[in-house]
Amino acid sequence: MAWTSIKRIYWESVIEWISQSTGFPPGNRIVWQLLRYIGTNASISVALTLNNAPHPQTNKPARSPANTVQDIAVIVLNWNSPVDTIACLSSIAEEILRNSSRCRVRLYPVDNGSQDHSCEQIADWIERHGDLDVCFIQNSHNLGFAGGMNAGFRAAEIDAPADYYWLLNNDLTLCPGALSALLDATSTDPSVAVWGPTIVHLNSDTIQCAGGGRYSRLLGMERKYLRGLPLDKVNCYRHRPTRFDFIYGAAMFIRGDIIRAHQGLDESYFLYYEELELARRLGREDRLDWCCESVVSHQGSDATSRDKGQRARSSYFAAYSACQYTWRHHRAFLLPMILIRMAGLAVQALRETNPELALAPWKAVFAFLSGRTPAPPQA
Structure with a gap:
């Protein structure tokens, strides 16, 4: 036993020396080939060493068990449209109730310097839903989309860093099962950095955007995936490989470590193109993907396009x-x-x-x- 330990220590030292000399990690094929020339007993000792050597560290998160309770922070941005915001919050509350055993949801409505009675109406809704974990943030002036969302993100980080952050436009309403579908998707493939749901027009089954889309540098415009397609045709595209340049900013389900690494959205953009900038800053291993089964309805316009x-x-x-x-x-x-x-x-x-x-x-x-x-x- 003592002799075996001595041999193992010897070969570990040899492996370390070769790795330092060549610049290759201990488990590299070149290191293995060099060891074959050093001694005939290397195979046994090297196998022991390689089996016990630490694996290279990656940023890919481990797959979440099906029964893991995830912490979700939902941020909804309001600007002079309390009716839309309350409808959005109510649909989120219903989804929280449906998934109470699977996730902890913290709700962060953010008022972005509204000049109407938004704050009073939203505060009244929160008071009537005392069973929810809600933190209402009121900005003194309009910080733009990124600035408003970041106010909610920073508040959530102070409370407790979340596993995922769901950034939602206030004129969205969640269809039944929207949150549970995203939870299923994140458990199946936790390597995805940003998920996008299927977004349909309000009171219609016409797709506005399926997840995200591509960007035209020449036109400076986004082309949304499956736009104009009926919702009942979406299954034909469910498993079709799709490359996205961005996830539609109206509903981005972002992994917590990703948004923390970039400290939120880029506030140099006051309105629009924040999702493109976020996607641009992601690494090669950080994928964007579409959760087909998660469906939300959208008015099709934000708070700046009513007249x-x-x-x-x-x-x-x-x-x-x-x-x-x-x-x-x-x-x-x-x-x-x-x-x-x-x-x-x-x-x-x-x-x-x-x-x-x-x-x-x-x-x-x-x-x-x-x-x-x-x-x-x-x-």
Whole structure:
């Protein structure tokens, strides 16, 4: 026994020396081949050493057991639309009740400097749902989408770091089973960094976005996956391999270690393109994926596009963020992107008889080129 231990220590020292000399880890094939030339008894000792050597560390999380209770933080951003926000919160509350044995859900509604009675109405809803774990955050002014979401993220991190963060637009409502489908997906494949559900138009079975989509550098626009397809056709695409450039920002289910590593969303984007920037910063091993069975309904527009004036403001921020993202990552495409995008918006403005829609993007371009920060929209 003593002689065996001495031989093992000897061969461990040899392995360590070869690894340091060659730069290869102990389990590398080259190290193994070199050892074969050193001694005939190497195979037994090396096998013992390699079996007990630590495996290389990876960022891939271990598969979660089916009975693991996950900690989920849900962040919902409100801006002057309490009716939509309360409908969203109510649908989340129903999903929490359905999955109470599978996960702990903490709810973080964030008011982003609303100028109406949003805070009072949301606070009243929270008071009537005292059984929920809710932390209501009220920003003094509009911090933009990323800034508002990050306020909720930071509050959740202070309470307790979550396994997953679900960032939701306030004009979404969860369909029954939306959360449980995501929990199933994360247990099956925990290596996915960001999940996206199937998003359908409100009061319709038409798909608005299945998970995420691709990005056109030339147009500076996103192309949402399966957009316009009836929901009953979605099973045909369930197992089809799909590459995403982003997960649709209206509903991002983000792994906790991922959002912590990037300290939330990039607040240099006031509105739009935050999801593209997040996807851009992910590593090669951090996948984006679509959870087909998780379905949520969306009004199809955010809080900035209820009338012509608000549509123009929405167009302004979209154009500004497009310039910002293109300049940061695809500078050679900035000029053609601006020209093509403006031409398309001009045609759309003529069709809708909305001249502000044509002027707003040009104002955004000039603001970006002159280095001005976009001003928050007013109610």
